[in-house]
Amino acid sequence: TQLLEQSPQFLSIQEGENLTVYCNSSSVFSSLQWYRQEPGEGPVLLVTVVTGGEVKKLKRLTFQFGDARKDSSLHITAAQPGDTGLYLCAGEFNDMRFGAGTRLTVKP
Amino acid sequence: DAGVIQSPRHEVTEMGQEVTLRCKPISGHNSLFWYRQTMMRGLELLIYFNNNVPIDDSGMPEDRFSAKMPNASFSTLKIQPSEPRDSAVYFCASSSRGADIQYFGAGTRLSVL
Numbered sequence: 328t329q330l331l332e333q334s335p336q337f338l339s340i341q342e343g344e345n346l347t348v349y350c351n352s353s354s355v356f357s358s359l360q361w362y363r364q365e366p367g368e369g370p371v372l373l374v375t376v377v378t379g380g381e382v383k384k385l386k387r388l389t390f391q392f393g394d395a396r397k398d399s400s401l402h403i404t405a406a407q408p409g410d411t412g413l414y415l416c417a418g419e420f421n422d423m424r425f426g427a428g429t430r431l432t433v434k435p
Numbered sequence: 436d437a438g439v440i441q442s443p444r445h446e447v448t449e450m451g452q453e454v455t456l457r458c459k460p461i462s463g464h465n466s467l468f469w470y471r472q473t474m475m476r477g478l479e480l481l482i483y484f485n486n487n488v489p490i491d492d493s494g495m496p497e498d499r500f501s502a503k504m505p506n507a508s509f510s511t512l513k514i515q516p517s518e519p520r521d522s523a524v525y526f527c528a529s530s531s532r533g534a535d536i537q538y539f540g541a542g543t544r545l546s547v548l
Contacts (some may be wrong), residue, residue, distance in 0.1 A: 345502050367540055367541070367542075368541055369526050369539025369542050370478070372536055372537070395540065415477075415478065421491070422521070422536065423480065425470075425477060425478040425479075425480075427476075427477035428477060428478075434531060
């Protein structure tokens with residue numbers, strides 16, 4: 328079983344739609360990171376959240392860290408085809424552990 | 436900065452052969468990580484080094500896997516003998532502050548036939 332559960336596993340939407348993906352765990356994180364991975368490339372860090380309840384915005388992407396620091400969400404507004412990719416969350420325990428990811432496809 | 440450099444990008448080999456994957460971390464980074472990514476299991480940490488010293492190799496699947504970091508600018512991950520179930524994309528990442536903010540290479544796609 329994954330230490331970090333991500334949902335949904337797959338998501339296919341039309342350009343312009345909004346979406347939210349989730350990262351959940353029964354454990355408390357000292358910090359949590361979101362990465363995006365495009366085909367044939369390694370994951371690239373998008374954001375790090377540290378404080379419970381923290382909200383960070385990166386253009387059309389909004390990241391929220393749960394109050395108890397056990398969960399996080401990523402909301403994308405007006406999705407574009409360039410947002411297509413695998414979105415991974417990673418939490419720091421003794422070392423960095425990754426979720427299995429949400430594979431997002433945005434159709435033009 | 437060239438980023439984390441991995442070689443080869445693709446490797447196809449036959450079962451039983453030795454495979455060596457290479458990684459050059461970002462200059463100045465003191466932590467290096469090896470991951471394996473598959474559709475079934477996602478991204479798994481295999482081993483990581485701090486200041487060239489292996490800190491945690493609990494993710495290494497079995498004795499067929501070994502990793503070395505002879506200096507701050509180079510690391511290898513070796514599989515001997517390789518098996519079809521080792522087929523995956525292997526990523527190397529480096530960091531300047533332990534497990535915080537890792538920068539990934541483009542990966543090596545390994546196919547063991």
